[in-house]
Amino acid sequence: MADRATxxxxxLDTAAELAAAEPESAAIRGRxxxxxxxxxxxxxxxxxxxxxxxxxVLIACALAGVYARDVAHTGPNTNHILEIVKVNGHSQSxxxxxxxxxxxxxxxxxxxxxxxxxxxxxxxxxxxxxxGGKFVLGADQNGRDIAVRLLYxxxxxxxxxxxxxxxxxxxxxxxxxxxxxxxxWADFVITRFFDLFYAFPVVLLGIALGSALAINGFHHWGVxxxxxxxxxxxxxxxxxxxxxxxxxxxxxxxxxxxxxFVEAAIAQGANPLRIMFTDLLPNIASSVLVFFTLIIANNxxxxxxxxxxxxxxxxxxxxxxxxxxxxxxLIVTRPWLALAPGIAIxxxxxxxxxxxxxxxxxxxxxxxxxxxx
Amino acid sequence: xxxxxxxxxxxxALVCIAVTFIVFVIFIVVPGGDPAQRIAGKNATGxxxxxIRHSWxxxxxxxxxxxxxxxxxxxxELVSYTSQQNVLQQIKQGMPATFSxxxxxxxxWLFFGILVGVIAAVTAGRISDxxxxxxxxxxxxxxxxxxxxxxxYYLAEGGATTFFPDGEYVPISNSPFQWFWHLVLPWAVLxxxxxxxxxRVLRGNIxxxxxxxxxxxxKAKGLAPRRILVKHVLRTSLIxxxxxxxxxxxxxxxxxxxxxxxxFDLHGVGQYAAQSINNFDLPPIMGVTMYGAFFIxxxxxxxxxxxxxxxxxxxxx
Numbered sequence: 241m242a243d244r245a246t247x248x249x250x251x252l253d254t255a256a257e258l259a260a261a262e263p264e265s266a267a268i269r270g271r272x273x274x275x276x277x278x279x280x281x282x283x284x285x286x287x288x289x290x291x292x293x294x295x296x297v298l299i300a301c302a303l304a305g306v307y308a309r310d311v312a313h314t315g316p317n318t319n320h321i322l323e324i325v326k327v328n329g330h331s332q333s334x335x336x337x338x339x340x341x342x343x344x345x346x347x348x349x350x351x352x353x354x355x356x357x358x359x360x361x362x363x364x365x366x367x368x369x370x371x372g373g374k375f376v377l378g379a380d381q382n383g384r385d386i387a388v389r390l391l392y393x394x395x396x397x398x399x400x401x402x403x404x405x406x407x408x409x410x411x412x413x414x415x416x417x418x419x420x421x422x423x424x425w426a427d428f429v430i431t432r433f434f435d436l437f438y439a440f441p442v443v444l445l446g447i448a449l450g451s452a453l454a455i456n457g458f459h460h461w462g463v464x465x466x467x468x469x470x471x472x473x474x475x476x477x478x479x480x481x482x483x484x485x486x487x488x489x490x491x492x493x494x495x496x497x498x499x500x501f502v503e504a505a506i507a508q509g510a511n512p513l514r515i516m517f518t519d520l521l522p523n524i525a526s527s528v529l530v531f532f533t534l535i536i537a538n539n540x541x542x543x544x545x546x547x548x549x550x551x552x553x554x555x556x557x558x559x560x561x562x563x564x565x566x567x568x569x570l571i572v573t574r575p576w577l578a579l580a581p582g583i584a585i586x587x588x589x590x591x592x593x594x595x596x597x598x599x600x601x602x603x604x605x606x607x608x609x610x611x612x613x
Numbered sequence: 614x615x616x617x618x619x620x621x622x623x624x625x626a627l628v629c630i631a632v633t634f635i636v637f638v639i640f641i642v643v644p645g646g647d648p649a650q651r652i653a654g655k656n657a658t659g660x661x662x663x664x665i666r667h668s669w670x671x672x673x674x675x676x677x678x679x680x681x682x683x684x685x686x687x688x689x690e691l692v693s694y695t696s697q698q699n700v701l702q703q704i705k706q707g708m709p710a711t712f713s714x715x716x717x718x719x720x721x722w723l724f725f726g727i728l729v730g731v732i733a734a735v736t737a738g739r740i741s742d743x744x745x746x747x748x749x750x751x752x753x754x755x756x757x758x759x760x761x762x763x764x765x766y767y768l769a770e771g772g773a774t775t776f777f778p779d780g781e782y783v784p785i786s787n788s789p790f791q792w793f794w795h796l797v798l799p800w801a802v803l804x805x806x807x808x809x810x811x812x813r814v815l816r817g818n819i820x821x822x823x824x825x826x827x828x829x830x831x832k833a834k835g836l837a838p839r840r841i842l843v844k845h846v847l848r849t850s851l852i853x854x855x856x857x858x859x860x861x862x863x864x865x866x867x868x869x870x871x872x873x874x875x876x877f878d879l880h881g882v883g884q885y886a887a888q889s890i891n892n893f894d895l896p897p898i899m900g901v902t903m904y905g906a907f908f909i910x911x912x913x914x915x916x917x918x919x920x921x922x923x924x925x926x927x928x929x930x
Contacts, residue, residue: 385830438860443869444905448890448898449639531855537754543755545872549887564759573768578766582759589754597750 273603277526280602287598294591296585298494301398304391313374316392317556319382325364325374366576381565390580393558397585400553401475407478408539409532412485416524417516420487420493430490434483437550442480446542450476451552473552477539485531492524526603533596537589544585560585625910630683630908633899635682636680640895669694682899695892703885707868710782711881713792714874715865717800719896722807723858729808730815730854731847739819743829744811752809761802761876780877799877803870807861811854818850820894825849845908856916863912867905 279449281287300307304316304342330348363379366386377386414568453472496502540560546552555562560581567578666672670681685691691700727828733745769779785792822828823846831841867872868882875884882901889897 374697412887436631438909440635440906443871444886444890444898444902445636445639447871447887448636451890452640459785508735541756545758548758548872548874550891561756564756564762568762571762575766578759578762582756585756586751586754590750593750593754607784 242386264285264514271465273526277602281598284598284602287595287602290591290594290598293587294595297394297400297588297591301391301394302508304388307388307391312387314385316389316558319384321348358537362573365574365578378574380577381570385564386577386580389558389563391559393560393563393581394588395560396470396553396557396559397540397543398588399470400477400543400559401536403470403474404476404478404539404543405532405535407475408481408535411479411530412482412489413521413524413528414440415482415486416493417520420497421512421516421520422496423497427490427494430486434487434490437483440563442541443545445547445550446476446480446546447551450546451549470557473543473546476551477542477546480542481538482536485535487523488525489531491522492527496520496523513528530596530600530603533592533599535590535595540585540589540592618914619713621914625914629903629906633683633903634679636683636902637895638675638900640893641675643657645655652882667923672915673801683897686816686900686903688781693889693894695894696843700897702898704882704900707880707882707885709784710879711866711868711870711874711883713782713785713796714799714803714870714879715862717796718865718870719801719858719862720812721800722804723854725804725808725810727815727851727854729812730819733816734823735823735842737816737904739844742816744817746816749809752805753760753813756803756862757806757877758872760805761799761873764798765804765876780879782870782879782881799873803865804877811857814857815850815854817855822846822850827922843853845903848923855919855923859912859919861910863906864911867908868901869905 312408347584361381363381363383364375366375366378375385375387377390380386380389384580395487400606408569415430415433419427450473453476478578502515502519505519510519543559544561550565553559555566563581564578565573567576653903665818671679673681682691686700689699689701692698693700694705729745733742733749736742765779769777777798778791780799781795782793783795791866826844828841833846836845870881871883871887873879874882875887878884882904884903885897886901889901
């Protein structure tokens with residue numbers, strides 16, 4: 241394999257890269273596809289910048305407890321209805337009494353203004369950093385610190401997003417391996433199952449399951465899930481994308497199944513499980529990784545949507561979806577309550593999408609195909 | 614061809630039945646509250662509930678209940694547990710709004726999706742491609758209901774400015790102008806996600822196709838670049854877009870735009886579904902599920918047929 245003549249015959253990108261990277265005299269060492277992919281990825285600064293952004297969000301959300309304790313001095317579900325905070329040396333109550341508020345400025349109505357609405361109470365506006373770390377992004381109608389809730393909500397959204405993606409990927413991979421390896425009736429059943437899923441209003445079912453389980457929890461077959469548990473949205477979201485991942489992976493496994501190395505493994509007497517997980521799985525691992533990244537992005541958005549409809553994370557537990565829902569009621573006077581969680585979702589999802597794209601370009605040699613002008 | 618049609622139609626019907634059966638079973642298994650109790654109301658006596666259970670048939674075995682529900686669904690007699698309104702009537706009421714939303718948004722997202730994809734692919738690597746790629750990525754990263762809320766606040770009557778009307782659906786027979794004006798924001802919001810997605814897919818397809826042999830042949834023949842792009846490259850690259858569009862369009866038509874319909878309060882089929890789900894109202898959920906599955910399944914047959922027309926190499930099987 242290390243013979244240069246055979247490699248130049250193939251004119252593969254990998255071969256060209258190997259040749260370019262090594263001085264003429266040096267012997268060519270074998271390099272794994274992962275190494276080559278990593279080298280391609282390393283040159284993609286944009287993908288890395290967005291990966292860094294994702295980790296930043298991840299770290300910020302992981303430190304939610306520290307922020308709550310040491311900066312904001314409050315918890316995510318603590319009400320501060322009657323409290324007064326000092327902002328720039330002035331005392332401000334967290335919840336002011338309501339009244340007529342101008343729609344266009346968000347301030348109290350002057351006489352003669354026409355675009356006024358009556359609000360029952362008005363939470364404190366974002367203090368940014370002039371409030372000593374308190375109510376940086378303002379408060380909601382219960383006087384809860386939105387910045388704290390945003391971080392805790394992010395943590396829950398990420399747990400649900402990543403957890404559901406992991407479950408989804410697990411089932412998709414197992415089904416794809418079973419269908420692709422055994423073919424025949426196993427493939428038939430699994431493919432029909434995927435087909436059925438395509439016609440199934442999965443989101444509708446997700447909403448139905450989410451809201452049904454949100455009230456009573458799940459207590460069957462020895463499984464006990466309390467009604468407010470994050471497991472409910474995680475499990476409900478996890479199955480939605482299984483066919484979208486499983487189907488392309490099955491195709492890959494089917495074509496790998498025809499390769500000589502599988503035949504060799506069978507001839508050696510390896511059992512199906514071993515072939516599936518040590519021979520086939522590593523060969524689809526790169527696709528799985530890309531899918532995983534992109535599905536986390538998708539599931540975070542899905543969680544937000546379910547929570548908006550009341551079928552996802554249940555109040556008072558914060559998540560980015562529930563925060564947007566809460567913020568909607570106060571959007572005229574305090575638009576930041578809805579803006580902040582939305583921006584958080586966009587940044588997180590965008591970073592995952594951009595990184596996922598870069599990862600795919602790096603792992604898929606075809607990505608080097610460029611247009612000729 | 615006839616065999617294809619018969620087989621696909623049978624398969625489609627089977628899928629629809631299977632889908633409703635699964636939904637039914639799930640609602641029996643998942644504790645969503647006793648429907649008899651919901652019908653009886655808060656202050657019902659025990660005897661009252663037992664009477665309702667008997668007269669509505671909740672004490673029968675679940676397969677009998679399912680069969681009865683299926684029968685009612687096809688005769689149009691399905692009645693909601695909570696509001697006791699006819700489900701078919703309610704779906705029919707929601708259809709104009711859902712259809713208006715879907716058709717308008719579909720036209721927008723297909724047109725701009727193709728436009729954006731072609732521009733990005735033709736100028737691949739240049740600044741317009743970069744800008745479009747970034748915008749498309751942002752587009753697919755936006756939560757649609759958040760975009761709707763923000764659009765309403767900044768552009769419609771509820772919020773800072775009063776440029777657009779705030780939500781609600783106006784029938785086209787009442788006032789075509791008001792119908793259009795009320796739907797502009799929902800159309801745009803719903804289309805954003807699809808435009809980004811289609812643009813990305815199409816860009817990739819075009820870049821793949823450009824390197825195909827038949828394009829080189831066309832170039833060698835001396836065809837004009839525009840002709841190559843439209844007749845050879847675009848025709849091939851649009852095939853996967855046809856599938857995507859068919860299935861997405863069907864999903865939205867079948868009440869899939871639940872979030873957009875809810876945010877803009879359009880009273881379409883999707884919103885009806887969301888409301889029924891919140892009430893654990895099984896009959897409407899069954900009805901909407903059947904309705905949605907019907908569109909998805911029949912559009913997938915249509916897509917296959919159209920596929921064969923676009924790509925002579927494929928025969929419908």
